[in-house]
Amino acid sequence: MKYQDAVAKYDPVLGIEVHVELGTATKMFDAAPNTFGGGPNENTTPASLGLPGALPSVNGKAVEYAVRIGLALGCEIAESCRFARKNYFYPDVPKNFQTSQYDEPIAFDGQIDVELEDGTIVPVQIERAHMEEDAGKNTHVGGAAGRIHGAEHSLVDYNRAGVPLVEIVTRPIEGAGERAPEVAAAYVRTLRDIFRALDVSEARMEQGNVRADINVSLRESPDAPLGTRTETKNVNSFRSIERAVRFEVARQADVLDAGEAVVQETRHFHEDTGGTSPGRPKSDADDYRYFPEPDLVPVAPPREWVEEIRAALPELPAARRRRLLGEWGIGELEMRDIINAGLLDQVEATVAAGAGPDAARKWWMGEIARLAKQSEVSPEALATPEAVAELQQLVEAGKLNDKLARKVLAGVAEGRGMPAEVMAADGLEIVQDDGALEAAVEAALADNPDVVEKIRGGKMQAIGALMGPIMKATRGQADAGKARELILAKING
Amino acid sequence: MAEAAAITAEQVKHLAELARIAMTDVELERMAGEIDTILSHVARVSEVATDEVPATSHPIPLSNVLREDVVGTSLSAEQALSGAPAQDQGKFLVPQILGEE
Numbered sequence: 220m221k222y223q224d225a226v227a228k229y230d231p232v233l234g235i236e237v238h239v240e241l242g243t244a245t246k247m248f249d250a251a252p253n254t255f256g257g258g259p260n261e262n263t264t265p266a267s268l269g270l271p272g273a274l275p276s277v278n279g280k281a282v283e284y285a286v287r288i289g290l291a292l293g294c295e296i297a298e299s300c301r302f303a304r305k306n307y308f309y310p311d312v313p314k315n316f317q318t319s320q321y322d323e324p325i326a327f328d329g330q331i332d333v334e335l336e337d338g339t340i341v342p343v344q345i346e347r348a349h350m351e352e353d354a355g356k357n358t359h360v361g362g363a364a365g366r367i368h369g370a371e372h373s374l375v376d377y378n379r380a381g382v383p384l385v386e387i388v389t390r391p392i393e394g395a396g397e398r399a400p401e402v403a404a405a406y407v408r409t410l411r412d413i414f415r416a417l418d419v420s421e422a423r424m425e426q427g428n429v430r431a432d433i434n435v436s437l438r439e440s441p442d443a444p445l446g447t448r449t450e451t452k453n454v455n456s457f458r459s460i461e462r463a464v465r466f467e468v469a470r471q472a473d474v475l476d477a478g479e480a481v482v483q484e485t486r487h488f489h490e491d492t493g494g495t496s497p498g499r500p501k502s503d504a505d506d507y508r509y510f511p512e513p514d515l516v517p518v519a520p521p522r523e524w525v526e527e528i529r530a531a532l533p534e535l536p537a538a539r540r541r542r543l544l545g546e547w548g549i550g551e552l553e554m555r556d557i558i559n560a561g562l563l564d565q566v567e568a569t570v571a572a573g574a575g576p577d578a579a580r581k582w583w584m585g586e587i588a589r590l591a592k593q594s595e596v597s598p599e600a601l602a603t604p605e606a607v608a609e610l611q612q613l614v615e616a617g618k619l620n621d622k623l624a625r626k627v628l629a630g631v632a633e634g635r636g637m638p639a640e641v642m643a644a645d646g647l648e649i650v651q652d653d654g655a656l657e658a659a660v661e662a663a664l665a666d667n668p669d670v671v672e673k674i675r676g677g678k679m680q681a682i683g684a685l686m687g688p689i690m691k692a693t694r695g696q697a698d699a700g701k702a703r704e705l706i707l708a709k710i711n712g
Numbered sequence: 713m714a715e716a717a718a719i720t721a722e723q724v725k726h727l728a729e730l731a732r733i734a735m736t737d738v739e740l741e742r743m744a745g746e747i748d749t750i751l752s753h754v755a756r757v758s759e760v761a762t763d764e765v766p767a768t769s770h771p772i773p774l775s776n777v778l779r780e781d782v783v784g785t786s787l788s789a790e791q792a793l794s795g796a797p798a799q800d801q802g803k804f805l806v807p808q809i810l811g812e813e
Contacts, residue, residue, distance in 0.1 A: 243781050250784030259802040260792045264784070268792060279778030301769060308732055310806040358803065374803035377792070506730055511769035519775040 222465050225472035226397040230441050233392040233403055233464070234434035234448065237410050238384050240353060240427070241284045242420045246381035247352040248275035248318060248515075253383065255426055259376040267381035269314035274514055277302075281383035282325070283528065284419040285350045286520055288385050289326025290529050291413050292345045299519040300325045302350070302512040310375050311355040319386075321509040324349035325518065331413075333406045334537060336551065341402050344390035355380035385419075391445060399435075399468065400461035407431050408457055412536035412558065424456055431460055435467040437475060446471075447481040451495050454488045462493040470495070543567065547576035560584060560598075568604035574611040582607045586625055590632050601632040610638040622695065623647045650696040653705075659692035660685075660705045674710050682706055719748040 246253050249266035265273035289296050303321035329345035356379050361371030387410065395402040411429050414422040422428050436448035449471070451463045471481050485498040534542075536558075543563075544554055547570070557563050562583045569579035583598060587607070591598040610628060613619045619627060619642065630641035642648050650656055663685045664671055673681040682703055689702050721740040724747065728735045735743070789802050798805035 245779075245781050245783050250779065250782065251786040252783045258789060260789045260804070261786070263787050263792045265787070268787070270795075276779040277777065278781050280781035282778060299775060306730075310804070310809060357809070359809075360800075370808060373806050373809055374800055375806055376803050506726075508730065513770070516770055516772065516777050517775045518778075521776075 220469050220472045220476065222469045223397070225437075225469045226399070229437035229439065229468070229472050229475065230393075230443070231395065231399040231464075231468050232436050232438065232445055232448075233389075233395060233399055234436075235389045235392070235403060235406055236432040236434070236450075237387045237407060238353075238430045238432075239288070239387070239410070239414050239420050239422065240429075241281050241383040241385065242418075243278055243280045243284065243383055245278055247278050247281050247350070247383035248381055249273075250276075251381065254378075257378060260378060262378040263380070267313070268377055269312075275318060275512075277515060277518065278383060281350065282518055282520070284383070284417075285325050285348065285385050286525060286528050287417050287419055287532065288387070288414070289329065289348050290525070290532060291417055291535060292326070292329035292331055292348060292387065294326035294329035294345060294348060296520055296525050297323060297325050297327070299323070299517050301517040302515045303509045304512050305351075305507045305509055307507055309354070310373060311357050311377075311380065313355065313377060313380055317351060317354065318512055318515070319351035319509075320349035323517075325520070331409060332537060333402065333409045334540075335398065335401055335405050336555070338551070339398075341392075341395065341405070343392055343406055346388045346390045348385055348387045351384050351386060353379050353382040353384050393441065400464040403431075403433055403464045404457040404460040407460055409537070415561075416533050416536050416539070418533075427455060430455055433460060433463055433467075435464055435471065436481070437468065437471045446475075447483050449481065449484055449486050449495075451486045451488050452498065459488060459490060463488045463495060466494050539563075547580075549576060549580065553580065556584060560588060562588070562598060565599055565604055565607075569607045569611075572605045572608035574608040578611045578614075579604075579607065582611065582628070586628055587632075590629065594632075602628065606631050606637055613638055613642060617698070618642065618648050620649060620699075623649065647696065649698050650693050653701075655693060656689075656697055656702060657705060659689045659697065660702060660709065662692060663688040664706070664709060671710060674706070719744045719751065 241247075241253075243253050245251060246262075246264075246267055249264045251262045251264045251267050254262060266275055286296055300320060300323035302318050303323075304316040305319045305321070306316045308315055324347040326348040327346065329348070331343055331345065333341045333343050335341065355375050355377040358374045358376070359370035360374060361369065389406070392399075392402060392406070407429070411422045411424065414420045414429065420428050431454050433451045433454055434448045435451070436446040438444065438446045449467060451467060454460050454463045467486070474481050482497070486495040487498050488495050540554060540558070544551070547554075557566055557580060560583075565583050566576070566579045569583065570576050574582075582602075587598045587601055590601055594601075610619070610624055610631070613627070614621070614624050623642075624638075626645070626647055627638045627641045630636070630645060631638055635641050635644070666688065667685060670681050670684045685706055686699065686702065689697050690699075721737070721744045724740045724744045725735070728740070793799045793802070793804065796804045
């Protein structure tokens with residue numbers, strides 16, 4: 220069934236679980252480094268390998284980050300909470316259980332406003348946010364394209380095992396209607412922006428720092444009880460989230476229309492086809508036999524500590540975006556581009572350093588982003604907001620044109636100093652010396668008598684033909700307006 | 713205090729599957745009886761657990777034992793893999809994973 224027909228007939232309900240890897244120095248329950256990349260199995264301790272007798276210890280910074288996230292999501296912070304063992308066998312979980320939280324999450328009962336592209340606000344209720352640890356990474360060998368199906372064996376790297384995670388679970392998101400795919404993606408995007416603002420995670424989707432499990436169910440009408448849901452696991456880009464929701468809505472509508480029942484199961488999303496396929500059905504295998512972790516004592520965040528963290532929360536992305544949209548007078552899409560490029564801090568600081576919002580945005584999103592891509596570094600490594608503001612001032616003072624400014628910027632990016640220094644060192648300032656310009660103009664006129672005739676005859680566009688030689692003679696530093704004035708003065712004078 | 717329902721072979725089979733232990737029907741029956749006996753002994757605790765005794769997961773009245781977020785000594789890859797029955801490319805080699813997809 221087409222998606223449009225499916226949502227015309229059925230009411231989709233979403234439930235989203237987001238895992239975020241925290242950017243702490245060490246793992247959740249041991250002091251092994253929490254770093255991305257590196258050689259396999261280089262970042263482990265007996266505890267993260269689940270070796271006999273190894274005892275866990277809770278990372279206090281991870282608890283602080285979890286509280287920060289909970290508060291930013293409008294949650295209550297538990298007076299006391301404990302860890303629990305979630306028991307299951309899988310090679311990427313070396314202890315045969317994941318240390319998580321079950322009946323006592325650290326944060327619960329929150330709500331955030333999710334803003335869609337057209338400005339529509341969708342409130343999303345947060346059921347809970349709890350602390351847990353990540354699993355290792357399996358590589359399947361022998362099957363088609365690294366898939367588990369048909370694999371002969373698997374290889375396990377435990378560097379990621381024990382990396383601190385916070386899992387955030389929504390209550391059912393109702394009333395999204397045909398915009399369900401957009402709402403799902405916008406919700407995860409909102410969380411991603413919040414994680415970055417809170418400085419608790421790099422929150423890079425492409426590195427798997429943020430992963431979403433998307434529950435979808437359909438019902439006949441908004442008054443009907445919730446339908447049977449499926450859970451599409453590990454959908455890791457905003458576009459994939461939208462596609463996965465669209466696919467599941469259409470697929471489930473087909474199942475229901477055929478008079479069959481939706482099977483409650485986990486499903487896998489496939490980037491290549493945009494479809495989902497069944498994983499294992501919810502069954503005995505989901506009997507995780509949670510019980511309180513005996514090796515860890517409860518975490519009871521003192522109230523005054525929680526209030527300190529609350530008081531130190533940064534301005535949250537939605538509020539900041541609204542404030543800057545008003546202050547800068549730019550469009551929603553332009554703002555979205557800046558945020559997605561991760562350059563909001565730079566643009567804001569550049570404006571604070573004296574540049575206009577349009578100029579600040581243009582430099583960061585244009586030439587600096589281009590240079591950064593070219594040299595495969597982050598834009599903020601190439602220039603400071605102060606340097607960009609100074610560059611813009613030089614342009615506005617008429618000392619640099621756009622082309623020269625880009626040359627100066629390249630020098631700044633190479634670490635050769637602030638723009639004024641680079642401009643002086645390379646002699647790039649626009650020639651205001653009338654003597655040199657006049658000489659260049661006279662030479663151009665003498666060399667191109669035919670062009671001079673045309674201009675005399677009233678063909679003003681012929682002036683363009685003289686600009687090339689003039690710019691060449693002045694190494695591109697001639698003020699074009701001034702050159703034009705001189706040409707006309709000499710021909711007509 | 714009502715007697716707890718007897719443990720059935722079916723329940724033991726479920727547990728055995730969760731624990732990935734292969735058991736014969738004879739073993740399941742025998743184990744059902746044994747677990748039943750153990751549970752009825754443990755159930756005597758509820759005779760003394762009155763309303764004044766709260767459920768307890770941790771016997772020591774301690775909380776907030778937190779570690780500073782400072783990197784400590786970790787194992788080298790060689791050490792980490794030293795107990796592995798099989799390895800390849802610096803990773804633990806595990807047999808085919810069944811029961812997925």
